[in-house]
Amino acid sequence: MAKVLIIEDEKHLNDAYQIVLKKAGYTIVAAYDGKEALDVYEKDRPDLILLDLRMPNVSGLTFLKTLNSRHKKLKAKIVVFSNYDDQKEIDEAFKLGADRYILKAWSSPTELIKIVKETLKTKK
């Protein structure tokens, strides 16, 4: 079963997403900030990354930039999410290799699983 890396600085949300995706059968690794996430990525090489854009210290966009500078071709699918509909941020994320954007507040557990499933199926 695919491995999903959840990068979210709000612990309660991160835990909730972990429960949701574990129940759906995915292997989960989690990080609570961008810096930690870079180490986890190298160690665990997930198939899909759920990435929160607004994080303190290392933001979602900075994480993506660093990832791109280290890896010529990113195999992992990337779903970015946030609670801010900042179009500039979203556009930048897609430029940096994001495959999908969702607004956290509008995605129920079932919807989240659906999106993860769909994104894993798409070609990079």
Place this chain on the structure above:
Amino acid sequence: MEKSLEASELIKKRTLIGDIADVVPAMIAIYDIPSGKYLYVNKAVNKILGYRPSDFTDKGVAYVSSLLHPDDVQQILAKNQEALDKANTAVSQVGRNPVVNFEYRIKHKRGTWVWLHTDGIVYKRDKEGKVSHVLNVSIDITQRKEAEDRLRDVMDELLAFSDSKDEFVAIASHQLRTPATAVKQYLGLLLEGYVEPLTNDQENFLRLAYENNERQLHIVDDLLKVTQLDLDKMKLNYKKTDLVGLIGESIESLGNVFKKKRQVVEFKPSSKQIIVRVDPIQIKAVVENILENASNYSHLGKKIYVKVKKVRNEEGGICVSIKDEGVGISDKDFPRLFKKFSRIRNELSDSVSGSGLGLYFCLKIIELHGGYLRVRSAAGEGSEFSINLPKKLTAK
């Protein structure tokens, strides 16, 4: 005898007029254009600018021009020349005798700046009909200018404050989404069967909690939309849109809402397609908002009539009308209808969840498109909302 009587009358008249001219709190000056000399300057020049009349009459117009504020002198001289040229070349009576006004700063004898308002008129013309003498009447408007500056400062402060209030609301709204999202996830886990089977009561209570949390999230969405509008951050994405199709989609997307209340929507467009340049996402939101209101404020089984047509008078444009057989809006509630956070109380309002921002949002969006919203309603007689889009949006 008669001659001396006439002469003495003349002298009295002249003295009277001279006295009046010297007491008037406005500077009166007459100058000769070819020579640049002052024919006459009244005593008010002393009260207003601290100079003696002889300071002006001895030194002439060039000296006075040197007293003008460096930031104002160019446009004053330019405007003056323009007026003179017009007075010399115009054919109509009005064109030949314009009253030109100027507002500028001039140096007081003691060195400070005084704001003056000057009206200039043609006083005399030479044999060729060209303007030879100009009369200027000037009053001190320094106090008025200072008051205007203070007012402008207060306005700027108020606008900045209003902006910072909107930014605060935007930040708070975004932050409110975080705990509400967590609630959504955990309630969702329970309701969507990811934990363990629920009893009826458990499911019902959890569902109520979930729905109310969704309500919170909708209110936050509304707040964010409105702060975007108020901060003028709302950018419309104009696209060629089929308005008939858009309205049809809006009605369809609210299908469940109408079904629940056994309400029927009758849509009669005047043609199969009406192409307009609008922001389709925002206009759809407006149409859906008004349709939802029509449903919410009508009882079960009532009908809603939707029409769209090209307006065939001088004004032109498109009119979308949404009419319901609902509870209507009473006279006393009309003034608050489009205001932020106003929820009108009527027999159905308790069962409607809303932030009170919907109609405010609709009004702003339509106005941003250059159109307007109209309402016709009376208590107990239903309501008709009409969205009017301007002619320019129908142009190819």
